[in-house]
Amino acid sequence: MTWVQDEAFSADQPFGPQTLPYGVVDGQIAVRLGDQALPLRPIAESFGEHADLVAADSLNPLLAAGRQAWTDVRARLTELTQASATPKGAALVPLGNPVLPFTVADYVDFYSSKYHAENVGRIFRPNDDPLLPNWTHLPVGYHGRAGTIVVSGTPVERPHGQRRGQQGPTFGPSQRLDIEAEVGFVCGGPVTGRVPVSSAADHVFGVVLVNDWSARDIQAWEYQPLGPFLGKSFATSVSGWVTPLDAFSAARVHTPPRTHPVLDYLVEDQPWGLELLLEVDWNGSIVSRPQFANMFYSFAQQLAHMTVNGATVRPGDLFASGTVSGPERDQLGCFLEMSWGGRDKIALLGGEKRTFLEDHDTVRITATAPGPDGSVIGLAEVVGTVSPAS
Amino acid sequence: MTWVQDEAFSADQPFGPQTLPYGVVDGQIAVRLGDQALPLRPIAESFGEHADLVAADSLNPLLAAGRQAWTDVRARLTELTQASATPKGAALVPLGNPVLPFTVADYVDFYSSKYHAENVGRIFRPNDDPLLPNWTHLPVGYHGRAGTIVVSGTPVERPHGQRRGQQGPTFGPSQRLDIEAEVGFVCGGPVTGRVPVSSAADHVFGVVLVNDWSARDIQAWEYQPLGPFLGKSFATSVSGWVTPLDAFSAARVHTPPRTHPVLDYLVEDQPWGLELLLEVDWNGSIVSRPQFANMFYSFAQQLAHMTVNGATVRPGDLFASGTVSGPERDQLGCFLEMSWGGRDKIALLGGEKRTFLEDHDTVRITATAPGPDGSVIGLAEVVGTVSPAS
Numbered sequence: 126m127t128w129v130q131d132e133a134f135s136a137d138q139p140f141g142p143q144t145l146p147y148g149v150v151d152g153q154i155a156v157r158l159g160d161q162a163l164p165l166r167p168i169a170e171s172f173g174e175h176a177d178l179v180a181a182d183s184l185n186p187l188l189a190a191g192r193q194a195w196t197d198v199r200a201r202l203t204e205l206t207q208a209s210a211t212p213k214g215a216a217l218v219p220l221g222n223p224v225l226p227f228t229v230a231d232y233v234d235f236y237s238s239k240y241h242a243e244n245v246g247r248i249f250r251p252n253d254d255p256l257l258p259n260w261t262h263l264p265v266g267y268h269g270r271a272g273t274i275v276v277s278g279t280p281v282e283r284p285h286g287q288r289r290g291q292q293g294p295t296f297g298p299s300q301r302l303d304i305e306a307e308v309g310f311v312c313g314g315p316v317t318g319r320v321p322v323s324s325a326a327d328h329v330f331g332v333v334l335v336n337d338w339s340a341r342d343i344q345a346w347e348y349q350p351l352g353p354f355l356g357k358s359f360a361t362s363v364s365g366w367v368t369p370l371d372a373f374s375a376a377r378v379h380t381p382p383r384t385h386p387v388l389d390y391l392v393e394d395q396p397w398g399l400e401l402l403l404e405v406d407w408n409g410s411i412v413s414r415p416q417f418a419n420m421f422y423s424f425a426q427q428l429a430h431m432t433v434n435g436a437t438v439r440p441g442d443l444f445a446s447g448t449v450s451g452p453e454r455d456q457l458g459c460f461l462e463m464s465w466g467g468r469d470k471i472a473l474l475g476g477e478k479r480t481f482l483e484d485h486d487t488v489r490i491t492a493t494a495p496g497p498d499g500s501v502i503g504l505a506e507v508v509g510t511v512s513p514a515s
Numbered sequence: 516m517t518w519v520q521d522e523a524f525s526a527d528q529p530f531g532p533q534t535l536p537y538g539v540v541d542g543q544i545a546v547r548l549g550d551q552a553l554p555l556r557p558i559a560e561s562f563g564e565h566a567d568l569v570a571a572d573s574l575n576p577l578l579a580a581g582r583q584a585w586t587d588v589r590a591r592l593t594e595l596t597q598a599s600a601t602p603k604g605a606a607l608v609p610l611g612n613p614v615l616p617f618t619v620a621d622y623v624d625f626y627s628s629k630y631h632a633e634n635v636g637r638i639f640r641p642n643d644d645p646l647l648p649n650w651t652h653l654p655v656g657y658h659g660r661a662g663t664i665v666v667s668g669t670p671v672e673r674p675h676g677q678r679r680g681q682q683g684p685t686f687g688p689s690q691r692l693d694i695e696a697e698v699g700f701v702c703g704g705p706v707t708g709r710v711p712v713s714s715a716a717d718h719v720f721g722v723v724l725v726n727d728w729s730a731r732d733i734q735a736w737e738y739q740p741l742g743p744f745l746g747k748s749f750a751t752s753v754s755g756w757v758t759p760l761d762a763f764s765a766a767r768v769h770t771p772p773r774t775h776p777v778l779d780y781l782v783e784d785q786p787w788g789l790e791l792l793l794e795v796d797w798n799g800s801i802v803s804r805p806q807f808a809n810m811f812y813s814f815a816q817q818l819a820h821m822t823v824n825g826a827t828v829r830p831g832d833l834f835a836s837g838t839v840s841g842p843e844r845d846q847l848g849c850f851l852e853m854s855w856g857g858r859d860k861i862a863l864l865g866g867e868k869r870t871f872l873e874d875h876d877t878v879r880i881t882a883t884a885p886g887p888d889g890s891v892i893g894l895a896e897v898v899g900t901v902s903p904a905s
Contacts, residue, residue, distance in 0.1 A: 231662045236741060257739050262684045263677055267741040268658040268748070272621045272706075272829045284824035287653055287778065294652045296778050316662075343824065349647050351626060351657040352742020358658070359824040388677065388686050434674035434733065434749040439662045 128211040133159030136496070139503020143496040145202050146366035146505060147331065149226040150218060152182050156202055157366050157505070160220060163206070167214035172201055184227040184330075184367065188313035188440035192327045195313070199371055223365020223505075225276040227311065230441035232274060232361070233431060234307070234337060235266040237422040239381075241450035241458060248466040249345070261384065263391070264422040264430050266444070269337075270358035274443065276365045277334075277507040283484065283514040284359040286343035298514035299340035301467065302482040305448040306405050306458040306490050307335040308417055308504070310424045311367050312442035318435040323394045325425035328438055331367035334403070334490050334507040335445045338362065341461055341481070363443070366505035373502060376400045376494035378418050380426075387426070390433050397423035399494060401504070403449055405458070406489040410473040415449040415458045417492070484513040518601040523549030526886070529893020533886040535592050536756035536895060537721065539616040540608060542572050546592055547756050547895070550610060553596070557604035562591055574617040574720075574757065578703035578830035582717045585703070589761055613755020613895070615666040617701065620831035622664060622751070623821060624697070624727060625656040627812040629771075631840035631848060638856040639735070651774065653781070654812040654820050656834070659727075660748040664833065666755045667724075667897040673874065673904040674749040676733035688904035689730035691857065692872040695838040696795050696848040696880045698807055698894070699725040700814045701757050702832035708825040713784045715815035718828055721757035724793070724880050724897040725835045728752065731851055731871070753833070756895035763892060766790045766884035768808050770816075777816070780823050787813035789884060791894070793839055795848070796879040800863040805839040805848045807882070874903040 127134070127142070135141045138159065146157045155162040165172075169180035175198050178187045187194065205212050236242055239256070242265075246255030259265060275281075283302055287294040313330040320328050337357060344356025379396040386392075401417035422430075424446070432438055448458035457463045460481055463471050470478040482488070489508040496502040517524070517532070525531045528549065536547045545552040555562075559570035565588050568577045577584065595602050626632055629646070632655075636645030649655060665671075673692055677684040703720040710718050727747060734746025768788040776782075791807035812820075814836070822828055838848035847853045850871055853861050860868040872878070879898040886892040 231660050259677075259684070259736055259739070263737060265737070265741055265744075267744055268660055270621050270658055270826060271661070272832065273826050282825055286824050287649075293775070294649070294778065296780065340824070346649055347653060347655070348740070348742075349649070350738070350742070351655055352738075352740070354655075354657055355820070355824040355826070358821075358826045385683070388684065390686065430745070431748075434676050434730070434745040435672055436660060436663050436745070436748045442662065 126209055127207050128209060129158050129206055129217065131159030131161050131217065136500035139493050139501050141500060142203065142206055143500040144368060144372050144502050145199060146368040147184055147226060148366040149183055149224050150221050154179055154181060154184060157220065158206060158217065161217040162220050163215060163217055167216065168205065168212050171205060171212060172198060185441060188227055188311065188330050191314040195330060195369065196371065199369055223276045223278055226365065226367060228441050229271040229274045229443050230439040232269040232271040233266050233444040234269045234447065235264050235422065235427050235445060236447040237264050237420050237427065238447055238450045238458065239421045240419065240452055241448040241462065244450060244462045248461065262387065264427045266427065266431065267352045269361060273358055274361045274363055277362055277505065279362060279509065280512045281338055281360045281362065281509045282512045284340050284343065285514055286340060286355050287346055288342040289346040294346060299342055301341035302511065303339045303341050303460045304488050305337035305339055306403055306415055307337055307445040307448055308401060309333045309335040309363055309443050309445040312438050313440045316437050316439050318432055318437045320428050320432045320438060322391065322425045322429040325397065325428045326370060328428060329370050329424060331369045332504060333364040333367055334492055334504045336362040336488065336490055336507050336509060337445060362507050362509045364505035364507045368502065368504050372496065373399055373494055375497045376502065380423050381419060381421060390429055391426045393423060393425060397425040401492045401494045403490060403492040407479070408473055408486055412463065412471060413455055413457050415456050416451050417449050419451050420446055420449065482511050484511055486511050516599055517597050518599060519548050519596055519607065521549030521551050521607065526890035529883050529891050531890060532593065532596055533890040534758060534762050534892050535589060536758040537574055537616060538756040539573055539614050540611050544569055544571060544574060547610065548596060548607065551607040552610050553605060553607055557606065558595065558602050561595060561602060562588060575831060578617055578701065578720050581704040585720060585759065586761065589759055613666045613668055615664070616755065616757060618831050619661040619664045619833050620829040622659040622661040623656050623834040624659045624837065625654050625812065625817050625835060626837040627654050627810050627817065628837055628840045628848065629811045630809065630842055631838040631852065634840065634852045638851065652777065654817045656817065656821065657742045659751060663748055664751045664753055667752055667895065669752060669899060670902045671728055671750045671752065671899045672902045674730050674733065675904055676730060676745050677736055678732040679736040684736060689732055691731035692901065693729045693731050693850045694878050695727035695729055696793055696805055697725040697727055697835040697838055698791060699723045699753055699833050699835040702828050703830045706827050706829050708822055708827045710818050710822045710828060712781065712815045712819040715787065715818045716760060718818060719760050719814060721759045722894060723754040723757055724882055724894045726752040726878065726880055726897050726899060727835060752897050752899045754895035754897045758892065758894050762886065763789055763884055765887045766892065770813050771809060771811060780819055781816045783813060783815060787815040791882050791884045793880060793882040797869070798863055798876055802853065802861060803845055803847050805846050806841050807839050809841050810836055810839065872901050874901055876901050
């Protein structure tokens with residue numbers, strides 16, 4: 126019987142002893158135990174040579190420390206949280222409001238769901254092949270704005286921008302504000318270029334949920350030829366807790382079958398697909414359950430691609446999977462797809478209908494994965510409420 | 516007669532007393548005086564309340580301090596460098612090898628030369644309108660990789676990547692490695708969203724030259740639909756010295772005439788075009804002299820656009836103008852245009868001919884602008900040599 130008194134700290138709960146996600150509470154690193162948090166600074170000495178890392182005020186030093194430190198710290202945390210006697214100085218505190226637990230260096234957003242890419246292609250280019258020729262050969266991606274990544278719970282203001290009009294563009298608040306349910310990977314380890322697929326896990330510290338808020342009308346007008354810009358850069362929300370990659374050992378699966386082989390630098394030596402089940406909640410209605418195992422490229426392939434040109438990866442780099450969509454209508458990761466470009470209404474509980482987001486709407490994304498021995502691994506929610514354009 | 520003994524510290528030279536660019540030498544902020552540098556930490560007390568800012572080891576605190584501090588520090592520097600007696604503690608040192616003098620937060624690259632955009636359109640889409648419909652209504656731009664911005668002098672390794680092939684993509688070193696001669700703007704002041712055109716100068720600390728190295732074969736295969744990614748992210752070079760925006764008071768001009776008005780948020784209350792003349796030197800041959808005054812959107816319009824959706828701007832954000840090209844063949848800002856997509860050879864001195872960059876080629880970009888009273892304002896060079904793919 127552990128000293129941790131929290132009903133949610135059990136193997137059948139997403140934040141039980143098998144998960145141990147990292148965040149920041151009261152200005153110090155903490156680990157989430159069920160519905161409470163354990164700040165680490167008071168017990169930092171228990172971590173020996175890693176005391177300074179866990180006593181820091183953000184995850185940045187731990188991210189920089191690399192794979193061996195991550196493994197050591199997690200092993201020690203498992204011991205400490207399984208002990209029957211309360212470790213000296215340890216005290217649980219409320220989770221509080223989440224804060225962004227690390228400084229985002231570069232942010233990259235991929236586009237690795239075949240279902241999503243095909244659906245978007247069909248909606249925007251109905252007369253062409255839904256997939257462009259490069260899509261099955263490389264994980265298409267682009268850089269986003271690191272400075273507007275916000276933590277779960279931050280209100281998201283409806284952005285202004287240019288939209289295509291009958292006689293030239295018009296300007297005003299977005300009328301097609303959307304979400305994208307994604308999974309994000311937080312990088313660490315030494316700064317280096319070219320991370321081969323086989324070393325990707327040495328540079329991925331952990332996993333978060335991402336809501337890549339998207340103003341479809343702004344995006345549609347601006348995005349050619351250089352890609353999305355202001356339609357995305359107003360806000361991107363991420364979980365306040367980072368679930369360590371190590372927690373997903375029982376969730377690893379092969380990426381889906383391919384019609385042709387990928388180039389050598391993208392070949393995986395081990396399966397890095399992840400059997401994550403996402404849930405998208407819109408004002409209290411579950412509107413979708415996207416399966417991450419459908420993603421065509423794994424995070425290892427994405428990181429290998431992103432660095433194959435010699436680009437360095439730094440601690441705090443964050444890359445997101447792209448919208449997670451599956452083959453079924455109740456597995457789609459954005460409202461553009463669910464409403465088929467705004468054509469169809471989406472029914473919410475209580476009789477309300479939607480195409481895109483209205484002011485004061487709240488979207489909450491959660492996810493779980495199978496853990497060891499039948500346990501469950503959780504990703505912390507990413508939630509946001511739309512505030513009116515100012 | 517000033518105490519500064521340097522032949523290049525004169526009004527008819529680019530780094531005379533009218534320019535005073537900031538950099539970092541020997542781990543401390545320094546100001547460039549002709550061909551030497553004045554480290555500021557030993558004389559920091561002369562800056563009164565701003566002593567801590569100028570005693571820092573990078574420009575980051577000064578960038579964060581905002582417009583009033585920038586004006587104060589520059590005024591004090593002008594006094595100190597014009598004094599006849601050597602200020603206590605002041606000592607000139609060699610320029611040394613440049614270092615990146617600030618931490619780049621977010622990096623955005625625009626596409627604001629009409630000549631460049633039209634030329635690229637004609638080369639890649641010969642049967643369509645050279646400009647896409649959005650181009651004359653908004654400054655098209657995208658986010659680049661902040662972590663691979665390097666200082667002038669850093670070798671640039673030829674990147675590997677996927678290129679379009681006859682039967683599917685091939686992989687290998689880029690065969691169409693190019694430059695883009697651009698002007699970059701370094702942001703500062705308080706973190707804020709929506710910077711109106713009229714306040715842009717309060718958030719732009721200074722100006723650098725940028726070489727946005729571009730692997731055209733990688734870019735051509737990857738860029739649809741989400742824009743350039745690995746074709747750019749291997750390296751972007753910037754000047755090691757930041758010339759303050761205040762130095763350009765005599766260089767301000769209106770942007771070129773337009774065929775139709777821009778939307779209200781892009782209307783300028785004062786001219787923020789800049790009469791900068793760039794020079795592109797390829798292995799010792801001047802191959803181009805692009806005129807920055809041709810740019811269709813000013814930095815003030817670019818910053819207003821970038822933040823009109825509420826996106827915040829942070830100290831250390833860097834945005835680049837896009838390739839600076841003019842209407843004449845000797846005013847083009849990249850080799851893609853000079854060689855018309857690789858069709859025409861570019862003659863260098865000594866009889867060598869080129870289309871794109873070969874290994875060990877060196878490109879040096881410099882620029883000057885008119886200063887007050889007939890003086891000349893310089894931007895520090897951005898230079899890079901191509902090293903072979905490893």
